[in-house]
Amino acid sequence: MALPILAPVAGRVVAMTDVDDPVFAGELVGPGLAIDPARDAPAEVVAPVDGTVAKLHAHAFVVETADGRGVLVHLGINTVQLGGEGFTLLVAEGDAVVAGQVLVTWDPAAVEAGGRSSVCPVVALDAQPGSLSRHARPGDGVAAGDPFLEWV
Numbered sequence: 001m002a003l004p005i006l007a008p009v010a011g012r013v014v015a016m017t018d019v020d021d022p023v024f025a026g027e028l029v030g031p032g033l034a035i036d037p038a039r040d041a042p043a044e045v046v047a048p049v050d051g052t053v054a055k056l057h058a059h060a061f062v063v064e065t066a067d068g069r070g071v072l073v074h075l076g077i078n079t080v081q082l083g084g085e086g087f088t089l090l091v092a093e094g095d096a097v098v099a100g101q102v103l104v105t106w107d108p109a110a111v112e113a114g115g116r117s118s119v120c121p122v123v124a125l126d127a128q129p130g131s132l133s134r135h136a137r138p139g140d141g142v143a144a145g146d147p148f149l150e151w152v
Contacts, residue, residue, distance in 0.1 A: 003065060005048045005149040006099050007142040008073045009120050011037035015138040016121065021077045024121040029072065031132050032123040033149060035142060037108040039118075042088070045104040046144045047097040048073060048122060056093040058084035061104070062125065063097060069151060070125040075106055077117040086110050100145045124151050 014034040019025045024034070037043055047063050048071045054064040059079035064070045075087065088105045091097060108118035124132055135147040142148060 001067070003049060003069060003151040004099075004147060005071055005122065005124070005151060006046065007035060007136065007144055007146045007148040008045050008048045008122060009035050009037045009043060010040075010142065010144045011035040011120075013136045013138050013140045013142060014119055018138070019077065019119055019121055020117050021121075024074070024077075024123070027129070030123045030125045030127045031129060032121060033134060033136065033138075034119050034121045036119050039109040041107040041109055042105040043108055044102045044144055045073065045075060045106065047099050047101045047103055048148070050099050051097065053091055053093050053095045053097060053103070056089065056091070058082070058087035058089060058104070069127075072121070072123040072125050074121045074123070075104065075118075076108070076111045077119060079111060079116055081116070082111070082114070122148065124149070127151060
């Protein structure tokens with residue numbers, strides 16, 4: 001069954017191979033795309049799919065669908081080093097969420113001011129290569145909640 005995945009943040013689409021992190025660029029945890037976020041502060045991050053918040057950190061979360069597929073959204077690169085500073089969580093681990101629901105707010109400009117990349121990888125965890133179709137292409141602009149990927 002095809003699973004539509006929404007863009008969790010507004011910004012410009014970036015190829016995963018262009019993400020400045022070898023795990024994401026090599027698609028070692030799964031395929032996807034990334035988004036270079038708009039610098040509006042605060043920025044809202046929405047659930048990419050309907051499901052349950054399976055993992056939640058200030059800088060990253062996984063939403064698991066009813067059929068067991070997980071979608072990882074990572075807010076910036078090396079942002080774990082911030083210890084949650086600059087991120088506001090609006091849900092808790094274990095919460096049921098719907099696609100498009102605001103889960104986190106953050107300030108991408110502040111992340112960059114601290115010397116880190118604010119690029120946001122969106123990953124279909126453990127998906128097979130070729131299992132994603134892309135509704136957005138690198139260079140495209142997207143709004144939070146726009147059709148982004150489809151997991152087939």
